[in-house]
Amino acid sequence: MSAFKHHDMLPTPDHDEQARQDFVASLRGHLSGRLMPGAYQIYERRVAPALRAELGREPDETEVRRAMTREPYYQFWSAMQRRSQEMLWESVIDPTERELPALIDRAKSRAKPAVKAPGAPKALKTSKEPRAARGRRRGSLRLDPSLPLPRYHAAVDIHLQPGAYHTDSTADDVAAGVIYDKGLDLYMGGALGAENGLMGETLVAYVKERHPALRPRRVLDMGCAIGNSTVVWARAFPEAEVHGIDVGAPVLRYAHARAEGFGAPVHFSQQNAEGTDFGSGSFDLVVSHIMLHETSKPALQRIFAECRRLLRPGGLMLHLEIPRGHTVFEQFMHNWESYNNNETFSRYMTHIDLAAEAVKGGFARSEVRVDEFAMQMSVAQMNYAENFIWKILAAER
Ligand SMILES: C[S@@+](CC[C@H](N)C(=O)[O-])C[C@H]1O[C@@H](n2cnc3c(N)ncnc32)[C@H](O)[C@@H]1O
Numbered sequence: 001m002s003a004f005k006h007h008d009m010l011p012t013p014d015h016d017e018q019a020r021q022d023f024v025a026s027l028r029g030h031l032s033g034r035l036m037p038g039a040y041q042i043y044e045r046r047v048a049p050a051l052r053a054e055l056g057r058e059p060d061e062t063e064v065r066r067a068m069t070r071e072p073y074y075q076f077w078s079a080m081q082r083r084s085q086e087m088l089w090e091s092v093i094d095p096t097e098r099e100l101p102a103l104i105d106r107a108k109s110r111a112k113p114a115v116k117a118p119g120a121p122k123a124l125k126t127s128k129e130p131r132a133a134r135g136r137r138r139g140s141l142r143l144d145p146s147l148p149l150p151r152y153h154a155a156v157d158i159h160l161q162p163g164a165y166h167t168d169s170t171a172d173d174v175a176a177g178v179i180y181d182k183g184l185d186l187y188m189g190g191a192l193g194a195e196n197g198l199m200g201e202t203l204v205a206y207v208k209e210r211h212p213a214l215r216p217r218r219v220l221d222m223g224c225a226i227g228n229s230t231v232v233w234a235r236a237f238p239e240a241e242v243h244g245i246d247v248g249a250p251v252l253r254y255a256h257a258r259a260e261g262f263g264a265p266v267h268f269s270q271q272n273a274e275g276t277d278f279g280s281g282s283f284d285l286v287v288s289h290i291m292l293h294e295t296s297k298p299a300l301q302r303i304f305a306e307c308r309r310l311l312r313p314g315g316l317m318l319h320l321e322i323p324r325g326h327t328v329f330e331q332f333m334h335n336w337e338s339y340n341n342n343e344t345f346s347r348y349m350t351h352i353d354l355a356a357e358a359v360k361g362g363f364a365r366s367e368v369r370v371d372e373f374a375m376q377m378s379v380a381q382m383n384y385a386e387n388f389i390w391k392i393l394a395a396e397r
Pocket of ligand 1: 150199
């Protein structure tokens with residue numbers, strides 16, 4: 001069962017919608033837990049020996065792909081996996097569409113424009129604020145309708161989410177954020193926890209373990225989407241001014257409304273991580289969570305260069321990414337997402353040397369490291385989350 005917690009920026013599914021979401025969650029659990037291991041067995045027992053005999057060496061990923069995509073068992077699993085992804089969005093879109101006008105109104109009632117860009121907005125009191133919110137620090141929202149969308153987002157709907165992170169289907173739309181929040185929970189089988197916060201929690205744990213003295217005054221989360229990781233930073237460092245940027249407007253409107261509902265002060269703005277309007281040296285910590293694999297190789301260098309510009313001397317850049325497998329077969333299975341789930345750039349991340357890309361972005365070799373990191377989990381977390389091992393690109397300016 002998922003530990004995911006319902007909140008007031010999500011629609012309440014009716015009986016049938018709930019049943020569909022439960023079905024998708026079970027189907028995906030079955031596909032990954034029961035059927036996917038069979039593909040590993042077929043590879044080890046039949047496909048790999050045949051390839052070795054034919055080639056006289058270990059096969060590469062392309063050769064594994066050619067052989068596996070001819071296997072009926074893999075074809076069946078792959079087709080079902082793809083269909084489960086489509087069903088996942090369908091099961092979340094229906095309740096969202098029904099309640100969208102009310103969700104938009106709620107988001108608008110919480111919206112607080114940024115006082116000034118990109119400095120530190122002061123806490124303002126307005127008559128519309130709920131009593132509990134008065135006097136507490138608040139976040140803000142700054143949108144830029146003229147911001148060009150990078151081609152790596154405009155070209156495909158990443159993970160098949162219709163309209164992806166950026167499409168407005170109506171004025172003041174928040175649907176992309178609503179759909180992504182619940183969709184992410186279903187996609188991960190509940191493993192990200194009550195507020196989809198596991199990735200932020202992991203990176204915070206990394207900072208506390210590797211940089212225990214760090215007390216950042218300003219933190220920037222790039223590619224923040226719905227702010228699920230950003231809110232974790234705002235809570236972990238309550239004295240800090242926390243910013244989240246993304247290219248998608250509807251996810252940011254949703255992120256702002258959600259964070260305000262949670263009482264977490266985050267300043268969201270619609271900006272491209274390749275070039276922002278923040279001042280040079282204005283952050284102690286610049287982070288991202290699973291953003292890099294949704295960009296492109298030229299963008300990576302520009303993003304790292306921008307991170308370096310934004311960091312004060314001694315500041316820290318951290319990007320959390322999904323490891324892409326250690327064996328050729330694991331890499332092939334990871335890249336199912338690239339070929340079948342519109343994670344087009346993530347294929348190139350399999351063999352990319354992130355440290356070298358950071359150096360091209362201006363960091364000195366000695367400033368950069370790539371770690372594999374698993375968070376020490378609490379007993380409560382162990383009830384729902386696997387102990388994922390993440391890849392972390394770290395660079396100190
Ligand atoms: C997989 S989502 C990650 C969401 C979130 N960081 C989390 O922890 O779950 C990747 C996000 O990065 C954003 N993104 C990708 N490229 C970007 C760029 N160049 N500038 C800003 N945001 C970007 C996308 O719009 C998307 O919302």
